[in-house]
Amino acid sequence: MxxxxxxxxxxxxxxxxxxxxxxxxxxxxxxxxxxxxxxxxxxxxxxxxxxxxxxxxxxxxxxxxxxxxxxxxxxxxxxxxxxxxxxxxxxxxxxxxxxxxxSTSALRGNEIVVTGSRDEVPRKESPVIVSTVSGEELTEVVQAATVSEGLNFATGLRVENDCQNCGFNQLRMNGLEGPYSQILIDGRAVFSAVAGVYGLELIPTNMIERIEVVRGGGSALYGSNAIGGTVNLILKDPVVNSYEFSGTSGWVGVGGDDFDDAANDYTATLNASVVSSDNKMGMTVFGFYRDRDPFDANSDGFSELPEITNTTLGLRAFRKIGDRGKLTADFFTIDEDRRGGNDFDAVEHEADIAESIKQRFINGALTYSQYLRDYDKLSLYIATQHIDRDAYYGAEKQLDAYGHTDDLSLQLGAQYKAVFGPSQVIAGVENNREWLEDDKLGYYDIDTDTHVPETPVADQESNIVGVFGEYQYTWDKLKATLGLRWDNYDITNEISPDADISDDILLPRATLLYSFSDDLQARLSYAAGYRAPQIFDEDLHIESSGSRRVIYVNDPDLTEETSRSYMASVDYDTMVGDVDFGFLVEGFYTELEDPFAIEIGEPDVDGNVIYTRYNAEGAVVKGVNLEAHVIPSSMLGMRAGFTVQSSKFDNPQDVNDSGSIREEKFLRSPDTYGFITLDWEPVDRVGIALTGNYTGEMLVPYFGPEIADPDEGELRKSDAFFDAGLKVRYTVPVDDAGLQFYAGVKNIFNSYQDDFDSGIDRDPGYVYGPMSPRTFYIGMKFGNLL
Missing domain, CATH: 2.60.40.10 (Immunoglobulins)
Structure with missing residues (x-):
């Protein structure tokens, strides 16, 4: 209804x-x-x-x-x-x-951003800080094939690999885990929890125009999960008639001059756009293909990085209606096979360990925008995402470890922006609905008469209706914004109907922006956030790869997790002569109330274990983000970011099942991390890019055979890492196009974990540090815009 x-x-x-x-x-x-x-x-x-x-x-x-x-x-x-x-x-x-x-360089304050206010504004006029990473930087400088490889180059963000077998990776923002980050695709919240397990490694960078990052609470604008922050993946628009093709060969895990044990990694991309002569219609298409072999870091026969085959195809098209209307359509599909473990030539249940996923993502959106009066704008949109996933998560040749996940997300919405002199109002309504069914053969009994499974892992339907509004007023140098969102969420669970949840929540947001000058701005903000209860989470299948069969349920008294975020920043961007220079200092303080935690039950006679999600006591995440850029000319540019932070629970939490190890600090969350990029064109047609990522020490739990009692486990402190990269490119003019050759190395010094667990009884979650070892690559690119 x-x-x-x-x-x-x-x-x-x-x-x-x-x-x-x-x-x-x-x-x-x-x-x-x-x-x-x-x-x-x-x-x-x-x-x-x-x-x-x-x-x-x-x-x-x-x-x-x-x-x-x-x-x-x-x-x-x-x-x-x-x-x-x-x-x-x-x-x-x-x-x-x-x-x-x-200007010869892009002043950071002049960038047009949309994520901070759901409206296009110059960055320096946004009520909250919006950091950006351009698609050009991702492909030309970082040489990132997928979004997961590029997010480390945004301040306050860190992507980590959390499983030796399946290669699941997650994004941490301001020290908070993946579920606290809202991933948007062109501002639409259809990136579900299921997509979050592998999705960031699926989306290719050649379809991305830019990535916008808003740190801190964003639930008042974007609803559930936007507690740590919001990442908006903005797809490429067709602007001019263009084409581009590229192919890259990589070798992952090269030790010294030895390429014999390296894993091959091949990628190919395609981009093409066509726009009518009157600019009334346009379409861009993109394609991506990846084939990566599994990588075994410690030569024990078991992979540390899974093999991946990825094929992505998509398009974006627009049609202008009159002088003030525009209809935009987006569509892309991703087919991926990934597998980790050992015995890759055998079927999954013949291997000692196999985590195998065959999945298809289908994502589509339709947006209609209409300008009214001078600058008023009405937007109507519908977006959907469907995931069809076949999986095997098993050890010791389990026949019952096959499963299937079906997930459908749908968002309908309308938004109106009205401008009245110094006042602006943005208001809208959204409906987010998700249907999820996750089955695994070994998780249920088969009815002997109907042969129908009786108990899937998850059978959940959620519906969230939200109404939001934000009022903005500008007095000369001061801009104030007050926003409020009302959400009603209704979550039903066929496995445990007693745990069905429905509730209302109000989410305020307030910001102050003071412009001391055109170069210097200061901001203060407060935002409330929340995370609605759910069943599916990143950790669902990581645990199930072992001998225990894990079933997740919600406690009958479970309620939403809420947060209060406070942020203050000073942002300075200026031209000193011909040099574009800027820096940002941003402090953040986030209080979590009723955070979700897991109570682990006792295994039954069949090895089934109930994991019950309940509300624990609170936690506090606080710290400082630092960001700087220096661009002396269009031939040279440097950008860097660094984070110092603390993530702690109010009281120590259980690390193992027995509770013999307790820790107040967030695990796998370093107190310091950062990045640097430098792009230099010393002479015409030649480019040199240097990159670096620093990851500080962190606490990592270990449950493996190296200790006397693997079930009890132990806490270990990791080393600090610095992942440096180098890329050289050379472009040759070819008629009205260009042919570019490039080569480089990622993680030059092979700053990589050296104590991976080994063998069939290994702890696959004992993973930390950079996502990839030293990797060499060469490639070429051909296009008319080079």
Whole structure:
């Protein structure tokens, strides 16, 4: 009923948006975009408050037709230059010339971001700090094949591998684990808990325009899970007619000059865009293929990194409707096979250990945007994600370790932005629904008459209805924002109907932004967050790879986990001569109330163990993020970030089943970590990139055969690591295109864990440090925008 009602509301709003915009006569604006006298090719030129826009040609010339008469704001964006805008008076029957001269480097404050306020604004005007990593930096500098490889280069973020067998990795933000981070795809919260298990290693970087990161509570805007922060994956838009192909060969785990034991890693990418001459329609397509062999770090016959085969295909298309309407469609599908363990040539149940996943992701979205009045904007959207996963998680040749997961997420929403002089209001409604069924052969009894499974691992349906609003007012240099979100969540569980949960929650947010000057801003913010109860979590199948059969249930008294986040920052960006320089100091303090914890039951005669999720006492995460960049010219740029933080429970928590080991610090959470990137073009056509990731010491639990009682386990302190990378690229002009050759090495000094557990009885969760060992690669790229 909720979905039917909301669909009717959205249809009614779509009918309203069909009313044509009544403006004045249309005329033409022409001009040229340059930087230091040189043309800026393919800059994106748009008229604010409309969908009128065009891409400049390779010489920087543009021609905007059909511009309504009157005072208009024209904005120019170009990769590597940020954005700028000018006001022009468009007169009936006249052609207006408007030229732009852009800075040689992209001032960080001039970047257009959307995640901090659900609206496009320059970064320096965002009510909260939004950090960005561009798609160009991910592919040209970091040489990241997937999103998981690139998120380490955003301040306050760290991606870790948590399983030797399946290669599950998770994102930590400001010291908090993966479930506390909200992953968005173009602002849509359809990235489910199931997707979070392997999804970040599935999404290729060649489909990403940029990644936006908002640290701290974001539930007031984006709902459940946005406690540690929000990561918004923004897909590439079709801007100009373009094409690009690339192929890379890599060797993972090279020791010295020895390539014999290295694992091969091959990737190929495809990107192509086509845009109509009047810029009314456009489409971009992308493809990605990866084939990586398993890697065995300690030569015990069992993998530390799983083998992966990934095929991704997708597209984005738009159609402009009149001067103020735009319809955008997105679709991509990912097919992946991954397997870890040993005996890779045998079927799964013939191996000593096998964690094998064959899965398909299908993701689609449809968005309609309509400008009303001058800058008011209505957005209607629907997004969905479906995951179909066959899996085997077993040891010692278990026949009953096969399983299947079916997960469907759906989001419907509407948002309206209204501007009244110094005031702005953004309000909307969203409905997020998820259906999850997770079956495993060994987790239930088979009915002898119907041969139908009686007890799946999880059979859950959740529905969250949210209404949000935010009011913003600007007094000269001070901008204040007050926001509130009401969510009603309803979670039903077929396995344990007594544990069905339904509740309402209010989530306030308040921010203050004071601009001392155009270069210096200070911010204060408070935000409440929450995490709705669920069954499926990252740890579900990690435990089930052993001999115990784990069934997760919710305690009947389980309630949502809540948080209060406080943040303060000073952000400085300026030009000193021709040098773009900036730094950020950001303090954060997050209190968790009723955090989820697990009570482990006693195994029954069949080896089944009930894991009950309950509310524990609170925890506090606090620290400081530091970020800096220096860009002396368009030929050289450096960016760095560093985090110092503390993550502790109010009281020590059980580390093992018996409770003999208790610890107040968050496990696998270092107190210090950071990154640095440097990109240099010493001469024309040649580029050199240097990267580094630092990971401090952390506490890691170990439950393996190296100790007398593996069930009791022990806590170990890891070493600190520094993962350095080097890449060299050379581009050769070929007619109107370019051919680029590149080569490099990741983790130059092989700063990698050296005490992995061994053999069939190993602890697969005893993993820490950088995700990959030393890796050499070579490749080539061909495209008309190189």
């Amino acid at each position: 909720i979905l039917k009602k909301q669909v009717k509301q959205i249809c009614a709003l779509l009918a309203l948006c069909a009313i044509p915009f009544q403006g004045g006569m249309a005329d033409t604006v022409t001009g040229r975009v340059v930087s230091e006298g040189e043309p800026v090719p393919y800059a994106n030129v748009t008229v604010k408050g409309t969908t009128i826009g065009i891409a400049a040609d390779k010489d920087g010339n543009y021609r905007l037709s059909g511009v309504p008469s009157g005072s208009r704001v024209v904005e120019v964006r170009a990769m590597g230059y940020g954005s700028t805008q000018k006001t022009v008076s468009v007169i009936d029957g006249q052609e207006v010339e408007l030229n732009f001269s852009l």
